Amino acid sequence: MRKDKEWSDALLKLVSDLNNFNYADPSKDPAHAGCVPIYIDGHRVGVVPEDVLAELTNYPDVFSIHNDNSNKSVHLNEKLSTVEERSKAFEQVLQDLRHKEKFVTLKGWRNEKYSIYYKLGEPPLCHVERAGCPLFGFIQYGVHVNGYTLKDGQLKMWVGRRSKTKQTFPNMLDNMCAGGLTSGLGVTECTIKECQEEGSVEDETLKNLKAVGSISYCFKDYRGVEPETQYLYDLEVSPDFIPKNADGEMQNFQLYTIEELQNLIIAGEFKPNCALVIVDFLIRHGYVTPDDEPNYCYIIQRMHMALEPSL
Structure with a gap:
């Protein structure tokens, strides 16, 4: 286990x-001052970048731009009052922007x-197309x-190499199984699905699946x-278990020691959020400690940023 400055x-x-x-x-950061909040049914649910805001003015039946006391914001048309109507409106706008090739994410x-x-x-x-959410x-x-x-005699972790044709972060290292929470699926239901599709994990092994934060x-x-x-799960597998990809999203899998994982994180080989998932694992399992890591509290705080509104 590395405990040097390069790792820190x-x-x-x-x-x-x-x-x-x-x-x-975002207004507190001059670099992002042009970003404005977006509201649906009176609730702030996101932030629109400045270049996206300029395009949304072309859809006045869907979006309205408010400018109250110099506080600009985007509001979805209140006439779109049902989940179905809102979802259809977003789909139409995003398909149009996609057709016009306005944004890389699409x-x-x-x-x-x-x-x-x-x-x-x-x-x-x-419900909104996944690729359009960053807009x-x-x-x-x-x-x-x-x-x-x-x-x-040591703990090792299975790591996957993402497909070269993945829409995002192709060919980078990833956690053994991971995926977005698709509409209509429960969290653990989605996790089991990803385990079966990405790693061909059998039902008996999935009994060890543990939600950890x-x-x-x-x-x-x-x-x-x-x-x-990201919802996190630990899955202890038998020493003779070998994951096998079933959905084409992983090229291969490799078993790494803790120090090898550290070296790969330092080298930037991992999709960034997947590296953070591993760091969380290392903290929870006592490999990264406050005695060895001078920025221990700061790192943990930055791994749990407040995104949702207060209860």
Whole structure:
């Protein structure tokens, strides 16, 4: 287990890169001052980047731009009062923007819907194409599984290599099983589905699946604003278990020691949020401790950023 400055610096870089956007109040950051909140049914549910805002003015039947005391905001038309109507409106706008090739993120169209909530646990306000969510800064939810085993007297973790044709982060390292929380699926239901599709994990092994918490963060990149919450699971597998991909989203799997994982994180080989999932595992299992990591509390705080409104 590495405990040197290079490792510590890599942890700081990771949490900084994944939190380069102030989701609660982007106006506090001059670099993001042009981003404005978007409201559905009177609820703030996202943040619209400045370049997206300019395009939304072309859809006055769907969106209205308010400018109250210099506080600009986007509002979905109140006449769109049902989940179905709102979902259809977003679909039409995004398909039009896709056809016009306005935004890079829409080139990775998934034909997969994400549910948009004001508060998770309440009924969804609408369902939106996954690739379009960064254009509105909608919170995206996902599931990640740490598949690990004890072999040769030490803990090792299974890691997958993403397909070269993945819409995002192709050919990078990933957790053994992971995926977005698709509309209509429960969290554990989605996790089991990903385990079966990405790793061919059998039902008997899935009995060891354990929910262990979540991480949340928000960053802005070439696709847009991406606030994300990932539900985390640990899955201890037998030493002779070998994951086999069944959906074409992984090239292969490799079993790594803790120090090998650290070196890969330092080298930037991992999809960033997947690296953060592993860091969470290392903290929970006592590999990263406050005695060895000078930025221990700061790192943990930056792994659990507040995205949802207060209860």
